[in-house]
Amino acid sequence: MTSFAFVILAVAAVLGYSLNWQAAAAIRSGGARLHSLTGYHGSYALLMVLVPVFVVILLWIALQGSVVSMLTMRGLPAGTTDGLDDGAVQLILAEIRSLAAGRVFGTPEPWKLKAAENYVTLDRTFSILLLVVVVLLSAALIWVSRRRVSAAFRARQGVERIVSGLMIFCSLVAIFTTVGIIASLVFETSKFLSMVPLTEFLFGTNWEPQIPIRADQVAAVGAFGWVPVFMGTMLITVVALVVAVPVGLMSAIYLNEFAPRAVRAVAKPVLEVLAGVPTVVYGFFAVLVVAPFIRTWGQAIGLDVSPNTALAAGGVMGIMLIPFISSFADDALSAVPRSLRDGALALGATRAETMLNVLFPAAIPGIVGGVLLAVSRAIGETMIVVMAAGLMAKMTFNPLDSVTTVTVQIVTLLIGDTSFDNPKTLAAFALGMMLFLVTLVINVFALRIVRKYREIYD
Amino acid sequence: MTDISANHTGLQGTSSDVVAAGLPRRNRKQSLVKTFGILAIGFAFLMLFILVGSLVLTGYKAFTQTHVTLDVFIDPEAVPADKLPRGGFNDVLASALISHFSDVDMTSRTEVRAATKILSNGAQFALRDQVVANPGLIGQTVTLTVPVSDTYDQLNKDLIDRDTPEQNRLLSNAEIARFDILKDAGMITKPLNTGLITNADSRFPELAGLRGALVGSFWALLVCFVISFPLGIGSAIYLEEFAPKNKISDFIEVNINNLAAVPSVVFGLLALAVFIGWFGMPRSAPIVGGMTLALMTMPTIIIATRAALKAVPPSIREAAMGVGASQQQVVFHHVLPLAMPGILTGTIIGLAQALGETAPLLLIGMNAFITSAPDSPFQAATALPTQIFIWADSPERGFVSRTSAAILVLLAFLITMNAIAIFLRNKFERKW
Incomplete structure (x- = not known):
């Protein structure tokens, strides 16, 4: 039904184009001199129809579901939903909807069947109404733009105004996205904080996000202190950096200063391949190869190794970050002015001395920026830890132990059922909020360092 | 100090001697x-x-799958024509299989059941579909090639070591002996595993395939492209060519750079709260996945497009301006076509990243267990990376190699996409 609306829109837009084009062509063949080319007259009509009607259709589709649901719920017999909380009302609505979609389980109460019928009728009415609205609106817009065709009409300017409006809208999508992220996180987190006090979340040292299924359940109270989760994240991040920073920096130094052209030509693409491997693949690699390897060797020398160690997850994450750090460091080293390098070499420094005593210190700000971005990536990295790290939050600095991370908790809390009314699912948003804030601060800081450094030499 | 000067008695060392002395170190x-x-x-x-x-x-x-070829007599008593598609297809298969074994008592249900474990659970459905499509087969003998179940597949691929003591092995000596009878009779084949691509997901490793995931990923990427490509290019053109240098443009730029570094799981939270929670869009649907991926891909496309636009030399713009083109005509008629190869390269690389993205898809439920490929982006589906995640989590042994195979398929797609991007860049990009 709704796809039909798009068909009507397309037809209307083409119709508007050809009407305006013919009208403009007629004026021209009448001997008048047009301000704009006929094509612009046509495009003007096309855009005049396309843009507003498209927006209307999208809004209609986005809102139709909730409006129909609301009307259906309002049409229920009086008193049905009295005294029920939000969750129960949502449940009734979901049942009515599945009835409306033709999925009948058991024998539902007659009022539900009636409501489902009502739902179907309302839905169809609204869909037909959409088609009517689209036809009328398109016709009106075609008429308006057709009326504007005249020799003096500045169609090109009109088209360009609409196009630049569209481009400005495109640029604003980035802002909408940021606003959407912040709004959704803040909204759900505030709901979470109305159930769990902020101090407990920020300073609690216990993370056991379970919720009671029955009211009288033993040990029903969950604990929501994010400290152990954050410490697990930091532990894995540190392990990753211990792998990635030395390897990444050394390979950047080698590639930048010492590597023969042929080695560079091979090594750079290989590092890019390493950077392009999806994280889920790294996660499987950690589970399949690295974790058993660490466990076997750890036990061989008599260490107590848990099956999903922070070392495996962090180590594989470190491998993932090698190309990231290496390319940042390479860029930073290349950005050091040639004169510094030449000066050091002219004084008789070896190439290693030039690199370590002159170029590297000069490139430090850029490298630090890159490492910070790597930190923020490690904190936000999800799939490797979901597959290779543990689920239990533990306060430990032992990399052979199993720890959990912020992202692991977000994913495990939200996989499966998600109703937005219990602290368990909302806790995921609170963790997401913290994750967003921490990475944002690090990113802004890192980008500032990188940018500031560039300004010095440019 | 005195020691040092004492060492340098006689001729004072020249500075090049000092340098030479230090050089080896x-x-x-x-x-x-x-x-x-x-x-x-x-x-x-x-x-x-x-x-x-x-x-x-x-x-x-x-990439191979063990199959067994059986001559099945479709007994009209077990499979009556008037009751199709119901019928005792399992019994028909069992008797065809067990006729080869001397040690199985046909009257004992437990023994029969144990012996037919060789066949995949999907075998009876394959037979059923064949018979339903052609009811004339009833009463005749058909030659049927069906997958064997996962454990026997492992045995045939030497993943189960025959030398392990029997109690530690997944298969008993008798079971292995029966399999060897079939093998010696030449009934066991190991053809290319086309099911890996043509089947949808299944609980049984020997039947599980990537079709649902491939189609789901296709829809998600299509949605992602349709949204992010125009939005990204529009945004990049505006910022690069038209935006006044003021605080608002700066703010937008900072925003785009930050979005590129926001953890992917946060985009999943956004999609879950906004698209599914507030707009009521369907869970697990590729359309939601595609929209989420589009938001993540957009910064990549914007950055690539801006770089491509910047690379077009000013002489082109000036020449177009000189013959009286408006600012938009300059951009859309001259600059943009010249920048297109660079833009496409960036877009393909962005889409390749989106294809491998997993975390946000997990949060919107694209890790559901779905046994059919979606027909539209509005139906529940999985995607290639989430399918890998599901299989990696499955306990059955057969899924280990299938996960690796799925990863190889994913990597093949990524390499192809990147190769196309590099080809485009080398073939069409002009150096000025």
Whole structure:
């Protein structure tokens, strides 16, 4: 039904184009001199129809579901939903909807069947109404733009105004996205904080996000202190950096200063391949190869190794970050002015001395920026830890132990059922909020360092 | 100090002597730095080698699948024509199989059941579909080639060691002996596993395939492209060519750079709260996945497009301006077509990243267990990376090699996409 609306829109837009084009062509063949080319007259009509009607259709589709649901719920017999909380009302609505979609389980109460019928009728009415609205609106817009065709009409300017409006809208999508992220996180987190006090979340040292299924359940109270989760994240991040920073920096130094052209030509693409491997693949690699390897060797020398160690997850994450750090460091080293390098070499420094005593210190700000971005990536990295790290939050600095991370908790809390009314699912948003804030601060800081450094030499 | 001067009795060493004395040490230091560099690069190479090597080693076996070919007599008593599609297809298969074994008592249900475990659970449905499509087969003997179940597949691929003591093995001696009877009779084949691509997901490893995931990923990427490509280009053109240099444009730029660095799981939270929670869009649907991926891909496309636009020399713009083109005509008629190869390269690389993205898809439920491929982007589906995640989590042994195989398929797609991007860049990009 709704796809039909798009068909009507397309037809209307083409119709508007050809009407305006013919009208403009007629004026021209009448001997008048047009301000704009006929094509612009046509495009003007096309855009005049396309843009507003498209927006209307999208809004209609986005809102139709909730409006129909609301009307259906309002049409229920009086008193049905009295005294029920939000969750129960949502449940009734979901049942009515599945009835409306033709999925009948058991024998539902007659009022539900009636409501489902009502739902179907309302839905169809609204869909037909959409088609009517689209036809009328398109016709009106075609008429308006057709009326504007005249020799003096500045169609090109009109088209360009609409196009630049569209481009400005495109640029604003980035802002909408940021606003959407912040709004959704803040909204759900505030709901979470109305159930769990902020101090407990920020300073609690216990993370056991379970919720009671029955009211009288033993040990029903969950604990929501994010400290152990954050410490697990930091532990894995540190392990990753211990792998990635030395390897990444050394390979950047080698590639930048010492590597023969042929080695560079091979090594750079290989590092890019390493950077392009999806994280889920790294996660499987950690589970399949690295974790058993660490466990076997750890036990061989008599260490107590848990099956999903922070070392495996962090180590594989470190491998993932090698190309990231290496390319940042390479860029930073290349950005050091040639004169510094030449000066050091002219004084008789070896190439290693030039690199370590002159170029590297000069490139430090850029490298630090890159490492910070790597930190923020490690904190936000999800799939490797979901597959290779543990689920239990533990306060430990032992990399052979199993720890959990912020992202692991977000994913495990939200996989499966998600109703937005219990602290368990909302806790995921609170963790997401913290994750967003921490990475944002690090990113802004890192980008500032990188940018500031560039300004010095440019 | 006195010691040093005492060493330099006689002729005072020239500065080049001092340098020469220090040189071996300094050269050693240089070669040390070099060695460390080579070690670091070597480590990265080694890791990539182990990564790909382990995936190929575990994955290649999933590209074949053990099948058994049976002559099945479709007994009209077990499968009455008037009751189709119901019928005792399992019994028909069982008697066809067990006729080869002397040690199985046809009257004992437990023994029969144990013996028919060789066949995949999907065998009876394959037979049923064949008979339903052609009811004339009832009463005749058909030759049927069906997959064997996962454990026997493992046995045939030597993944189950016959030398392990019987109690530690998944298969008993009798079971292995029965399988060997079939093998010796030439009924066991190991053809290319087309099911890996043509089947949708299944609980049974021997039946599980990537069709649903491939179609789901296709829809999600299509949605992602349709949304992010125009939005990204529009945004980049505005920012690069038209935006006044003011606080608002700066703010937008900072925003785009930050979005590029926001953890992917946060985009999943956004999609879950806004698209599914507030707009009521369907869970697990590729359309939601595609929209989420579009938001993540957009910064990549914007950055690539801006770089491509910047690379077009000003002389083109000036020439177009000179013959009286408006600012938009300059951009859309001259600059944009010249920048297109660069833009497409960036877009394909962005889409390749989106294809491998997993975390946000998990949060919107694209890790559901779905046994059919979606017909539209509005139906529940999985995607290639989430399918890998599901299989990696499955306990059945057969899924280990299938996960690796699925990863190899994913990597093949990524390499193809990147190769196309590089080809486009080399073929069409003009150096000015």
